[in-house]
Amino acid sequence: MNAVLTTTDGRVSLQGFCVGTILSVSLALGAGIASAAVADQSPHDMVRETSDAVLALIEQAREYAQDDPERFYREVQALLDPVVDFESFARSVMAVHYRNATPAQRKRFIESFRSGLVRTYALALTEFEDGEVVVLPPDRPPRDPRRQTVTMQIRTPHGAVYPVLYSVAQDRDGAWKVRNLIVNGVNMGLTFRNQFNSAAQDPKYGGDLDRVIDDWADLIEEEPPGLDETGDAEPEHQA
Amino acid sequence: MQMRTIEIGVGAFVLAGFLALVVLVVQVSGVSLVLAPTNSHRVMAEFDDVAGLRVRSKVSMAGVTIGRVASIDVDPLYGVAIVEMEIYERSWPLPIDTGARILTEGILGARYIGLMPGGDDEMLEDGGYIQDTQGALVLENLIGDLVTRLGAS
Helix, strand or coil, X not given: CHHHHHHHHHHHHHHHHXXXXXXXXXXXXXXXXXXXXXXXXXXXXXXXXXXXXXXXHHHHHCCCCCXXXXXXXXXXXXXXXXXECHHHHHHHHHCHHHHHCCHHHHHHHHHHHHHHHHHHHHHHHHHCCCCEEEECCCCCCCCCCCEEEEEEXXXXXXXXEEEEEEEEEECCCCCEEXXXXXXXXEEHHHHHXXXXXXXXXXXXXCXXXXXXXXXXXXXXXXXXXXXXXXXXXXXXXXX | CHXXXXXXXXXXXXXXXXXXXXXXXXXHHCCCCCCCCCCEEEEEEEECCCCCCCCCCEEEECXXXXXXXXXXXXXXXXXXXXXXXXXXXXXXXXXXXXXXXXEEECCCCEXXXXXXXXXXXXXXXXXEEECEEECCCCHHHHHHHHHHHHHHC
């Protein structure tokens, strides 16, 4: 009995120590940044809180995600909307074509980009089961105080670690928003930009931006190779 | 006398052969020997891996050479490579959201930097940093990744 108590005590104090160190390290680094940019919430806290909220949502959504995916997408989108700058993200994907696009085309692309990203993300999440998500404390002072990179590690139960880097920037109100992400060394923003550019030059679309925008969701849903395995629905079809 | 002309001829032929070899090596390595025009602008970029990129490697946009690598440094504290590029005057300015990727040219695998123009109205300053970069994809890392993925499934 006594032994159990001491081990529990030992664990608690050890955890307390770890959290304390991380906190003090991030605070020490944060102090340097805070003088340059005043923000209520650090980008690391923002990413950590959002990923906690998303993980909590997956737990709840397990029952209905299969039957009512639209509801699941809506809920994921509601969590991502305040923290992802879809407009800047979409603009950097359209890149040179953004200048030639009409305001209506731009708006339509931002919408289509947003729902495409949310769907891809939500689908990937349903696959995610017993893994662990860790947001690493900031490791170095940013070069530009208005832009930072937040490193997150996704650890699967099999021991694989996937680093995800979020590029965050401060908007006019001082809130940190995600503008790009680098998954396992692959810069998604640049990959999308390359895809959009190839599609815009593809004779199939004849340089018609409207048609590229219409097909955008299909273009990126083909993209992540791991997602084909998500098809839990396929065996059911056969049965 | 005729012996002599033949010997000189053979010598010249061998020399020309060596010269051709040198030209070939320089061409294949993707290193440009042409001096940069005096009017060039500096742009910096950080990469997580530059594998095989060298000083004087090409910097291109849409396949057109628009500059070259001026210097490559490493930040030993954080393990990132810092690449300084010279961009020729005729291709300046570049939008601030220009992206930089390290690409491979041909089957011999000379590395170069490919720039992708962005859509921002704001332009990069001389000496400014490119935010969006994609480092070289190293074969060993990809294999390592595959092995853990196979092990998992």
